[in-house]
Amino acid sequence: MKKRYADLHIHTYHSDSTLSPEEVVDLAYEKGLSAISITDHDCIDGIAPSIERAQKYSLEIIPGVELTAEQDEFEVHIIGYFIDWKAGWFAEKLAEIRTARVNRIYEMTAKLKNVGIEIDPEKVFELSGPGSVGRLHLATVLYNEGHTSSIGEAFRKYIGNKSPCYVKRFKLTPQETIDMILNLGGVPVLAHPHILGRDDLIADLVKKGLRGIEVYHTDHPSKITLHYEDKAFEYGLLITGGSDCHGMGKGGIFIGKVKVPYKAVEDLKREAAAIRQKMKKIPGTAE
Ligand code: AMP
Ligand code: ZN
Ligand code: FE
Numbered sequence: 153m154k155k156r157y158a159d160l161h162i163h164t165y166h167s168d169s170t171l172s173p174e175e176v177v178d179l180a181y182e183k184g185l186s187a188i189s190i191t192d193h194d195c196i197d198g199i200a201p202s203i204e205r206a207q208k209y210s211l212e213i214i215p216g217v218e219l220t221a222e223q224d225e226f227e228v229h230i231i232g233y234f235i236d237w238k239a240g241w242f243a244e245k246l247a248e249i250r251t252a253r254v255n256r257i258y259e260m261t262a263k264l265k266n267v268g269i270e271i272d273p274e275k276v277f278e279l280s281g282p283g284s285v286g287r288l289h290l291a292t293v294l295y296n297e298g299h300t301s302s303i304g305e306a307f308r309k310y311i312g313n314k315s316p317c318y319v320k321r322f323k324l325t326p327q328e329t330i331d332m333i334l335n336l337g338g339v340p341v342l343a344h345p346h347i348l349g350r351d352d353l354i355a356d357l358v359k360k361g362l363r364g365i366e367v368y369h370t371d372h373p374s375k376i377t378l379h380y381e382d383k384a385f386e387y388g389l390l391i392t393g394g395s396d397c398h399g400m401g402k403g404g405i406f407i408g409k410v411k412v413p414y415k416a417v418e419d420l421k422r423e424a425a426a427i428r429q430k431m432k433k434i435p436g437t438a439e
C-alpha cells in the first residue's frame with residue numbers, strides 16, 4: 153500500500169499566507185498528501201473553504217488554529233488540532249484577539265513614525281484582508297515601500313521581538329491557551345520549539361496539559377529534529393510536523409516540504425477522542 157503523509161502546519165490568506173484555502177488544497181493534492189491541517193494564526197475562516205475544496209479530492213482537512221501565548225517575554229506558539237472550530241464562544245474570543253491585532257498595527261506604525269518611517273496602516277489592512285493581521289503583513293509593506301531590503305530585515309531592524317518598534321500581542325498565558333484548546337476538544341501541540349528556544353519550558357507546558365510537540369518543521373535542521381524527537385519520548389508527547397507554509401509570505405511555497413507519516417494524524421485523532429471523552433465526564437464542560 154502507498155505510504156500516506158500529512159503536512160500539519162499550513163497558513164492561508166485568512167492569516168499571513170499569500171495563498172487562498174483553495175490554492176492550498178490544490179497544491180496539497182498535487183504534492184500527493186493525504187491530509188493537511190489549516191492552522192491560521194487566531195483565525196478559523198480558512199477551514200470551511202478548505203473542507204469544501206477538498207471534497208473533489210480524497211484529501212482530509214484537519215481543523216486547526218495556531219495561538220500565541222506569552223511567557224517571560226517569549227512567544228509560545230501552540231497549535232490546536234481537531235478543535236471544535238464552530239464553537240460560538242471561540243469565535244467571540246478570536247474576534248477579540250483579532251481586534252487587538254488591528255490596534256497593534258496602529259501602535260507599531262506609530263512607533264515606526266517615531267523613527268522616521270511613515271506607513272499608512274490602511275496599506276497593511278489592505279494586504280491582510282478581513283482575516284488576522286500580523287507582523288508579516290507589516291514587514292511586507294515595509295519591504296514593498298523600500299524601507300528595508302528584505303522581509304527578514306524588517307523584523308531584525310524594526311518589528312522583531314527585541315526590535316524598537318515591536319508591540320506585544322493580545323496577552324494569553326500558556327495555561328489559558330492550552331485550556332482553550334482542550335475546551336474545544338482539541339489537542340494542544342507546541343509549535344516549532346526550536347524557534348521558541350526554551351526547552352526549559354516544556355516540562356511545565358506538559359503539566360499544563362500539552363499533548364504534542366512539532367518535531368518536524370521547515371526551520372528545524374535534522375540534528376534539531378532528533379533532539380525534539382528525544383524530548384517527545386522524554387515527556388510522552390505526540391510527534392507532529394508540518395511546513396508552516398505562508399505562501400510567498402516567506403519567500404517560497406513549502407507545502408509538503410515537511411510532512412509526517414499519516415500515523416501522526418491517527419494519534420492526534422485518538423488523543424482528541426480521549427480529550428472529548430474526559431470532557432463529557434466533567435459537568436459543565438461538555439458541548
Ligand atoms: P505576529 O503573530 O503578528 O506577531 O506575527 C508572527 C509571524 O510573523 C510569525 O508566525 C511568522 O509568520 C512571522 N515572522 C516572525 N519573525 C519572522 C522573521 N524573522 N522573518 C519572517 N517572518 C517572521
Ligand atoms: Zn505566520
Ligand atoms: Fe508559529
Ligand code: FE
Pocket residue numbers: 161163191218396
Ligand atoms: Fe505557523
